[in-house]
Amino acid sequence: MKKLFALLAVVAIFNFTNELHSQARIISTGGPFMVMDGGVYLVVENTNPAAIAPSSGAPDLNLVSEDENNIVKWYMDPVGNVGANHQIPFTDTNGDYARIVTRFPNAASAGTPGANFHMQFSSYGTPPGNTPLPSLVTHLTNYNVAIATPGVQGNTANAPNTVDRFWFMEMFDFTASPEPNLRFAVPLAEQDGITTGNVMVQRFNESANLWADWFSPTTLLSASPFFTTAGTDIPTGEFYKTWTLTSFDEPLSVELLNFTAECENAGATIKWSTASEQNSDYFTVERSNDGTFWETVTEIDAAGSSSSLINYEVTDEYAANGINYYKVIETDVNGVKTQFGPVSTSCGTNVFEIVNVINDFSDNSPLDLVINSSSDKIASIKIIDIAGKLVYDQANTTIPEGLSTISLNKSDLSMGVYFIAVQTEDELLGRKVILN
Template sequence: MVINNNGYLVIDNSAFLVIDNSNANALAVAGTGGKIISEAENDRIKWNISTTTGAYSIPWSTSVATGAVKIPLSVTVTGAGVGAGNVIFSTYETSADNNTPWQSGITNMCSAITNADGSLFVADRFWQINANGYGTKPSVNMTIAYNPAANELVGTNTIVETNLQAQRFNAGYAATGPCYVGAGSWESLLFGTNNAASDNVTNIIVPAADFFKDWILVDNLSPLPIELVSFEANCKNGEVEIKWVTQSEINNDYFTVEKSYDAATFFEITKVQGAGNSSVTNYYSVIDPNPSTGVAYYRLKQVDFDGTTTYHNIASTNCNPNSFDVNQLVLNNNALSFNVSTTADEELIIYFYDYRGRLVANKKEMIVKGNNSIKLSNLNISTGIYMLSIIGEYNNYSTKLMNTKD
């Protein structure tokens, strides 16, 4: 079948377009191209690919109501599956920024950073790429295109387009946390390289074991590309020991341990070789022989073999006995309140930034030994992630906060 000169085909009413030819050229476009509109999970293409390899292309587009913008999907089968299987394709824009309705089988949109619903980090579209009937599924390399001008990336979403990568849902993965309902998790694995100039995510290398059916595009500041069990920094014999544990790794080339004195500007202190592809627990440890006189912040940068870089949670330590603790943080009603417990008098400068690093408010505060209540009022903020940074004479502190109400 060839679709040319911007002709388009609409699949509707839970219909199947069945392609019974396993060759990659059984569906093609010509001239100025063609479009296929699905826009529902059950409006599908069933391609009986079987054990054939090659570059398969689905000329998806958005709905006619949103301009029928071309968002083609490319799936190159690099390793043949075992068995007379097929691949089912569909895609649709969700009706709301919280990505509802979910595809069948998805039980949550939990974020690894906030331990809460992370749907505002996700483009408002699902892709079904479902390999069926195989004893061993094929391995593939995919490119997923998106429409940056549509409501899929904007609205109330918190997305930086250049951060978009692909992620898939593992219905059999057991996860725990306050926002997990039922079985399944996005499993903290990211795939592909963002190509914002062409509005797609490319080089989505998916081995057979990771070929699950439900796919999204997500801002990579929210999830984690490796499954990081823990990351911590502790004072030990006049030095700082930085330790982390991974439960699984995919295409992980190396880690870089970075240090900061203000939780904003980081510099590299060492590199550590990653495990590549691993499904076993790996333990890592490095020493910083030059601890700070106050709070020092450490973060982990992970680099894939294709150069994709992802940053992980920040750990802090203070080897100075004159320290403080920040607790009881409450962000609502356009105000932030928190408590500082300290062992010494100290002048603090408090900064409050939005997700893009823009200063929302700042304040000088003189605290005294003991407990100190601090409040920032009239913030005039919207839903999203914010950063609190406290710079003191002896101590520094930084954390991310989620505002869930306008």
């Protein structure tokens, strides 16, 4: 028979260092401490949302995890307990709340859980500086800076704008993922200067190595010596293991979900998606045919502030025949710009052309051919002088898809007019060049 655990003492400290099971309720009186130590599990097999609860009118249980591997494993029934709060009463060692409250607000949010659906919870506080980092987290840098490369972190260590605590949650055994609403409590001593009006809930996307998209700003509800956030709905696909709270003004980094360009009959279709936006003003789509010179295709309004998935799509009716490069630039309300891309797409049935010949007139510099190709090719490159004599022959030259530069040695060529021929199995390109 599984153990039934009930704390009935006026003041109690209970330590366990292995695994504790409860099929009935865990009822506490007198505000006791249950200290988890050494990587243990508290397994709650009762799906009643009140399976962990104080007795009527009594102070809460103080459940001290303070380690990522001290885990509460709670079997739940999201479908049968829609709207009910499941409280995991974590505290710090002083008894100040660091709890998690989860609920499934409606039938749709309950998903399709399996017979053994359960969630696992743990938490620990840190000194200022947020170390040690959780097992899946590699950094605490922010994204409130203009950068040129998507996915690259900002350079600012963001620990001063992050509460000194991490929470951990995982879900198991479901067909369609439930979508919980989460509330967090953080001890006042771990607040780290974040005010009651500018807090956000964030989680770490370990696959992308990013502090993925923040959710809508929430509120820290004051109840000294701790603060509690208002509820945050977590949609399907946005649930990860590691969570924290950050400043609305200096969020941890976000990710662009996708960015693609594809040629169609009407031109090139450019699509991108954002999972959340904060103070975004507008997006600019730019096109280039050589990756160097860019022109604006269009500008469209951004969402401003959103925690929902938003899909954007524009059509470039004037996409050139050949390789087209696209980038998207987001401009926020403060004028800060963030660039995404470039991505490329090939328009037209078959593209193979010499875009440019670069000759800087130096004896030691090569002669550079800039070639645009819609597919990988093998070619021979020949240079013929004005008298029709073959003076340069380079066989089996690989020309990759897209825009590439092929460098030719011109040190044996004297000044004069030449004809360059680039020949594949079924195509021939020609260009006249003057060396002087």
